[in-house]
Amino acid sequence: MTSEHAAFIGLDTSKLKISVAIAEGERNGEVRFLGDISSEPTSVAALVKKLAKRGVKLHFCYEAGPTGYGLYRQIVELGHECSVVAPSLVPKRAGDRVKTNRRDAISLARLHRAGELTPVWVPDEAHEAIRDMVRARDAAFEAQKQARQQLNSFLLRHGRYYTGRKAWTRAHGRGWHLKRSIIPRIKFCSPNIVRLLRVPEFVLID
Incomplete structure (x- = not known):
């Protein structure tokens, strides 16, 4: 399946919520913010189910951090690809010092589509x-x-x-x-x- 038939989802995670952005598979495809969801597994499952209806291959990613690997395991168990990426290796734009959940999620989705993120090993x-x-x-x-x-x-x-x-x-x-x-x-x-x-x-x- 080519990138045109894929979608790249950036997840900015925190204890209580996850900010979600999606980049369409085409190189210059739209990148947009989808909103925030609860970090509860039921909310994650509902998000994945909704996105799966698009009929394209889904590629999720989020930064390694204190929330651990539970999100990764859930997405993989639901049959989709997920990468946990090293925060220190996420490319930063020069002069871009403003961090918000929305912007971080959009950035992750865009960079994931471009193949510019470095995944970390996820232990079982x-x-x-x-x-x-x-x-x-x-x-x-x-x-x-x-x-x-x-x-x-x-x-x-x-x-x-x-x-x-x-x-x-x-x-x-x-x-x-x-x-x-x-x-x-x-x-x-x-x-x-x-x-x-x-x-x-x-x-x-x-």
Whole structure:
């Protein structure tokens, strides 16, 4: 099917709504804004169904971002092509600094028709789950590291410090410098410190 028998749809996505624009397949074909729809899957399905009645091949695209890949998967499952593109590689016109949802959707549709967008790899749900787990794990370790630093500083200010070989072990938790007498003061510190004292690997023992 040639581009004359295709339509290119640019989607500017956000949490609650999607701005939609369409570029007709011809090189100099019309590019117009269709409006905003809810980001709910039912609204997306209704949009796709309506556009499919045109009887041309549909090519959707939107920028990668915080809304994730659910929209991509839904469109593909409905039998249409969809590209998730890298925002940093979207061509910008010189001097064009005004950004609106409408203009961004129109720009995406036009650039998609011209073949000037760079798609990113879209992970399947299994890969995405692993990626999310790794990110959550890294964030948890970073939060734990910061909490430990805060706790060490707090204890040092109160004349308590650990002299053993390896800190943050059960032996550390049994250290004389971590008695319940100082716990009331800890409650007024960062919540991260309080949470740290409750994790299994570091149990306070009176």
